[in-house]
Amino acid sequence: MAVLKVIEVLANSDESWEDATKNALEQASKxxxxxxxxxxxxxxxxxxxxxxxxxxxxxxxxxxxK
Structure with missing residues (x-):
């Protein structure tokens, strides 16, 4: 059985909401x-x-x- 956790992240972009979402994922992935x-x-x-x-x-x- 997998245990999952949820975090909340705020991000921004001067291009689009999609780009802001990508920025959030990129930073969190670090x-x-x-x-x-x-x-x-x-x-x-x-x-x-x-x-x-x-x-x-x-x-x-x-x-x-994990």
């Missing part, structure tokens, strides 16, 4: 092994001069504890 899934919990963006300036995501990352 210290967390056996990642199984990423769940996008929330999306938001900051606006500057009437345009999106920064895409932000709050993701839940699930990984197996």
């Amino acid at each position: 210290s967390v092994k056996n990642i199984r899934s990423v769940y996008i919990n929330e999306q938001s963006a900051s606006v500057k001069d009437g345009k999106i300036d920064d895409y932000r995501v709050n993701v839940k990352i699930t990984f197996e504890v």
